[in-house]
Amino acid sequence: MPTIEIEKFDVMSVAKIGAVIGLIWGIIMGIIMAIGAGTLAAMIPGTGMMAAGGAVMALVVAIIGGVLYGFIGGAITAFIYNLAAGWVGGIEFNH
Numbered sequence: 674m675p676t677i678e679i680e681k682f683d684v685m686s687v688a689k690i691g692a693v694i695g696l697i698w699g700i701i702m703g704i705i706m707a708i709g710a711g712t713l714a715a716m717i718p719g720t721g722m723m724a725a726g727g728a729v730m731a732l733v734v735a736i737i738g739g740v741l742y743g744f745i746g747g748a749i750t751a752f753i754y755n756l757a758a759g760w761v762g763g764i765e766f767n768h
Contacts, residue, residue, distance in 0.1 A: 674767045674768070675767070675768070676765050676766070676767050677765065677766055677767075677768065678762065678763045678764070678765045679758070679763045679764045679765075679766075680758055680762075680763040681755050681758060681763070682751040682754055682755060683751070684748050684751040684752055684755070685748070686751075687747045687748065687750060687751035688744045688745070688747040688748035688751065689744070689747070690747060691743040691744055691745075691746050691747020691748070691750070692740050692741075692743045692744035692747065693743070694743050694747075695738075695739035695740050695741070695742055695743020695744065695746075696736065696739055696740050696743065697739075698739050698743070699735045699736040699737070699738060699739020699740060699743075700732075700735075700736055700739075702735045702739070703731060703732035703733070703734075703735030703736050703739075704732065706731040706732070706735055707728040707729070707731045707732040708728070709731075710724070710727045710728045710730075710731045711724050711725065711727065711728035714727050714728075
């Protein structure tokens with residue numbers, strides 16, 4: 674069985690994958706936060722538009738944050754992996 678070693682990752686490639694994963698995670702968390710924000714604000718009389726605005730902002734901030742942090746986190750992770758793999762060798766797996 675041949676062994677394959679991942680010696681290096683392309684930093685931008687991993688950063689883009691991280692951004693996509695962050696986008697998906699941001700949508701999921703944004704929906705949960707929007708429901709929570711809308712529900713809490715709706716309990717206060719006379720805050721209908723504020724509740725809607727808060728729910729939308731919770732969704733938008735979660736999505737943007739997920740994409741940004743996913744991209745940055747992916748780039749940092751790939752960079753650190755490349756450094757460590759240079760010192761001790763990459764991850765090996767059999768197929």
